[in-house]
Amino acid sequence: MSDFHPNERDLVRRTYIQRGPCQPVDYVFPKTQNWIKERPFNVRWYDTWKSWLEYSVDKDVAFCFIFYLFKAENTAGGDAFVNEGFKSWNRLSTIRDHVGSISSALLKQTVEIKNAYHKRLEASVTAIRWLLLQGLPFRGHDEKESSSNRGNFVSLLTLFSEHDPEYAKVVLKMAPGNCQLISPVVQKDIIHACAKETTKAIFEELNDGFFSILADDFVDISDKKQMALRLRYVNQKGEVCERFIGVVHVPNTTSLTLLAAIESLLMEYSLTFSQVRGQGYDGASDMQGTINGLKTIVQNECPQAYFVHCFEHQLQLTQVAIAKKNFDCALSLGEIETGSGLNQERGLGRPCDTRSGSHFKTILNVLNLYPTIFESLDAIAEVSDTIDSNKAQSIxxxxxxxxxxxxxxxxxxxxxxxxxxxxxxQKHDQDIVNAMSMVNITKTNLQKMRGKGWDSHMDKQIYIISELKYLLVSLIFNCKNLKIASPRLVRNYLCACHALVPLINRFAAFDKSKLLRLATFYPKEFSSSELLFFQHSLENFIVSIREDERFWNLKSLGELSVKLVETGKHTTHESVYLLLKLVLILPVATTSVERVFSGMTQVKAKLRNSIGDQMLNDCLITYQERDLFLNIKMNDIVNCYQNMKTRRDQLQ
Known part of the structure; x- marks a missing residue:
C-alpha cells in the first residue's frame, strides 16, 4: 500500500474492500515440502479466518488482507503475511498468533490516524485564529498547487509545514484527499467555533447579571444596513466591560425593526429585556423618539431600562454647530483639502460632522501649516488656469x-x-458619574474663559460673548438631552448619582439620604420593605470602608467596584454593591459601537463585499473581542468544532 500516493490510498482500500479477500475454493492446492511431510493449503482455514486470510494462486502463499491494506510502514511484525507471504502450512500456531497482531495493529493504526487528524485540525485552527485576529481574508482566487498565491489560509499552512516537521507530515498534500481540512465549509465551521467560544466567555463574565444595551446602525461596503449591539456590564472582578455580541442585517432602520433585531440577538444567548438596566443610542429620531422611538418601546417593556443620550454625540453636535456658525472659518476649512493622504498626522482632510475631534484637528493643522498653505496656494495661482487661479487667490x-x-x-x-x-x-469603561463631573468641569472652564479671557480680544468682545453664549447653552446637558423618564426624574436621578462621587478624604462627603433616593429608582431590586433596612446597610458599609485603608486612595467608581471584589466586601455589603453596579452599567457614550463599524471596514472590505452575514458576524466577534479570543484554549475550539456536527474523523 505504501507504493500508492497518499491521496490515492483511500480509493485503493475501498476498491479492495469491495472485492474482498482472494479465497479460491475450487482449486487444487499444490503440496509444499514442510520438514518431513508435504502439506497443501487447507481450504477449511477460510471458515476460521474468513475476514482476513487470502491465498495467492500464482505464488502459492497466504497473505493477510487487513495488514496489506492498513499496516503502517513503521509497524513491526506481520511482514510474512504482507511482503513474501506465508506458506509454512504445518505451523498453524503462527496463523493463530497473527490474529492477535491484527487487533493490536488496527488499534495502533486507529490511534495514529486520530493523532494525525488532531494535529492537522490544530494547524487549521492556528492559521484561522491568526487571520481572524488580523481581520484578513482567508481564501485566494486560485488555490491550486500550481498557483503562486493560494490565499492567506493555505499559504499559512504551507509555512507551518516548512518550519515544523510535525505539521509537514499531516497537512496539505500529506493528508488524505478527503480530510485535508482546507475546504471553505471547514473554514466557516472553525470560524463559527471560534466565535461561539468567544461569546461563551463573554456570557461567563456576565453571569446572568444586569446589563445595558448600546446599539447603532451602519451601511457597509455592499450598501447593506447593519445593526451592531454591545452589552455594558460589570464582570465578576468588578470591572466595567463593554462587549460586542453581534451584528444583524436589517432591511430598514425603523424602531420596530431595530427592536426585533436586538430581541433576536438577546434571545439567541438566552437573555431578556428584564435584565436590561440601561440604553445608549445616538440622537436619531428612530432611536430616541418619545412616541415610537426604540428607547420608548424598550422602556415600555422594562421601565428601569433608563436611556442616556450618548455624551460624545452631544458634544460633537455642539462642536459642529459652533464650527458652522463661524462661517468664514468653516468656509475656508471646507475649501482646503488634499486629494490624497487625508489621514496623515498633519493632513488637511475635510472635517467630518460624525467624526469626533475632526474639527479641532483640522484647525490645529491649518495653523501649524499656515506658511506652507500660503506657498502652495500662491504656486497654484501662478501656474493654474483662470478659474483655479482666481479661486486660489480668493482663499x-x-x-x-x-x-x-x-x-x-x-x-x-x-x-x-x-x-x-x-x-x-470615548473610553469604553467610562461611568456616568465621572462623565457628568467632567461635563461640569468643562462648563466651569468655558465660563472662566468667558469672564476673564478677553483682554486680547477687546475689540471683538461683543461678537465673542455672543458666540460663547451659544456654546454654553448648547453644552448644558439638561433634562431634554438625557431622557430617562421625565425632566424632574432626571434631575433627581443625577443628583442621587452624585452621592457616589465623593471618594476622596475617606468618603467625607458621603450622603446616605441621596443614596436611599437613588435606590428608589430600582423598585424591582429594592422593594419598599428592603428600603427600610437599606439605610442600616449603608451605615455599616461606610463605617467598614472608612476604617479600611485599602479604600482611601480610590479615584473612581470603577476602582471602588474592583476593590470591593478584591477584598470580598461585595458579598458582605451585597445590596450596596448591587446599587453601585446599576450605576456603573449606565451607558455614557456609543463610541465602542462605532468602533465595530471601523472594524467592519477591515473585515468586509471591497474585495470581500460578498461575505455572508453569519461569517461576517463571527469574524467581527473574534476581531473586536480579541483579548478574550486570545485566551480561548485550543482544545475548546477543537471540541466545539467536532461537536458541531458528525465528522468523518473522530477524536474519541
Missing part, C-alpha cells in the same frame, strides 16, 4: 483676513477646553 485673501485668524484661534481655545472631555467620553 489666500480669506486666510489673510483678520476674521479668519481671530476666529481660528478662538476655536482652538474653545475646542482645547472641550477636547479632554471629548477624549474621555
Amino acid at each position: 489666500i485673501l480669506l486666510l489673510m483676513s483678520f476674521d479668519f485668524v481671530f476666529v481660528a484661534h478662538l476655536m482652538v481655545s474653545i475646542f482645547g477646553i472641550t477636547n479632554e472631555l471629548n477624549v474621555a467620553l
Whole structure:
C-alpha cells in the first residue's frame, strides 16, 4: 500500500474492500515440502479466518488482507503475511498468533490516524485564529498547487509545514484527499467555533447579571444596513466591560425593526429585556423618539431600562454647530483639502460632522501649516488656469483676513477646553458619574474663559460673548438631552448619582439620604420593605470602608467596584454593591459601537463585499473581542468544532 500516493490510498482500500479477500475454493492446492511431510493449503482455514486470510494462486502463499491494506510502514511484525507471504502450512500456531497482531495493529493504526487528524485540525485552527485576529481574508482566487498565491489560509499552512516537521507530515498534500481540512465549509465551521467560544466567555463574565444595551446602525461596503449591539456590564472582578455580541442585517432602520433585531440577538444567548438596566443610542429620531422611538418601546417593556443620550454625540453636535456658525472659518476649512493622504498626522482632510475631534484637528493643522498653505496656494495661482487661479487667490485673501485668524484661534481655545472631555467620553469603561463631573468641569472652564479671557480680544468682545453664549447653552446637558423618564426624574436621578462621587478624604462627603433616593429608582431590586433596612446597610458599609485603608486612595467608581471584589466586601455589603453596579452599567457614550463599524471596514472590505452575514458576524466577534479570543484554549475550539456536527474523523 505504501507504493500508492497518499491521496490515492483511500480509493485503493475501498476498491479492495469491495472485492474482498482472494479465497479460491475450487482449486487444487499444490503440496509444499514442510520438514518431513508435504502439506497443501487447507481450504477449511477460510471458515476460521474468513475476514482476513487470502491465498495467492500464482505464488502459492497466504497473505493477510487487513495488514496489506492498513499496516503502517513503521509497524513491526506481520511482514510474512504482507511482503513474501506465508506458506509454512504445518505451523498453524503462527496463523493463530497473527490474529492477535491484527487487533493490536488496527488499534495502533486507529490511534495514529486520530493523532494525525488532531494535529492537522490544530494547524487549521492556528492559521484561522491568526487571520481572524488580523481581520484578513482567508481564501485566494486560485488555490491550486500550481498557483503562486493560494490565499492567506493555505499559504499559512504551507509555512507551518516548512518550519515544523510535525505539521509537514499531516497537512496539505500529506493528508488524505478527503480530510485535508482546507475546504471553505471547514473554514466557516472553525470560524463559527471560534466565535461561539468567544461569546461563551463573554456570557461567563456576565453571569446572568444586569446589563445595558448600546446599539447603532451602519451601511457597509455592499450598501447593506447593519445593526451592531454591545452589552455594558460589570464582570465578576468588578470591572466595567463593554462587549460586542453581534451584528444583524436589517432591511430598514425603523424602531420596530431595530427592536426585533436586538430581541433576536438577546434571545439567541438566552437573555431578556428584564435584565436590561440601561440604553445608549445616538440622537436619531428612530432611536430616541418619545412616541415610537426604540428607547420608548424598550422602556415600555422594562421601565428601569433608563436611556442616556450618548455624551460624545452631544458634544460633537455642539462642536459642529459652533464650527458652522463661524462661517468664514468653516468656509475656508471646507475649501482646503488634499486629494490624497487625508489621514496623515498633519493632513488637511475635510472635517467630518460624525467624526469626533475632526474639527479641532483640522484647525490645529491649518495653523501649524499656515506658511506652507500660503506657498502652495500662491504656486497654484501662478501656474493654474483662470478659474483655479482666481479661486486660489480668493482663499489666500480669506486666510489673510483678520476674521479668519481671530476666529481660528478662538476655536482652538474653545475646542482645547472641550477636547479632554471629548477624549474621555470615548473610553469604553467610562461611568456616568465621572462623565457628568467632567461635563461640569468643562462648563466651569468655558465660563472662566468667558469672564476673564478677553483682554486680547477687546475689540471683538461683543461678537465673542455672543458666540460663547451659544456654546454654553448648547453644552448644558439638561433634562431634554438625557431622557430617562421625565425632566424632574432626571434631575433627581443625577443628583442621587452624585452621592457616589465623593471618594476622596475617606468618603467625607458621603450622603446616605441621596443614596436611599437613588435606590428608589430600582423598585424591582429594592422593594419598599428592603428600603427600610437599606439605610442600616449603608451605615455599616461606610463605617467598614472608612476604617479600611485599602479604600482611601480610590479615584473612581470603577476602582471602588474592583476593590470591593478584591477584598470580598461585595458579598458582605451585597445590596450596596448591587446599587453601585446599576450605576456603573449606565451607558455614557456609543463610541465602542462605532468602533465595530471601523472594524467592519477591515473585515468586509471591497474585495470581500460578498461575505455572508453569519461569517461576517463571527469574524467581527473574534476581531473586536480579541483579548478574550486570545485566551480561548485550543482544545475548546477543537471540541466545539467536532461537536458541531458528525465528522468523518473522530477524536474519541
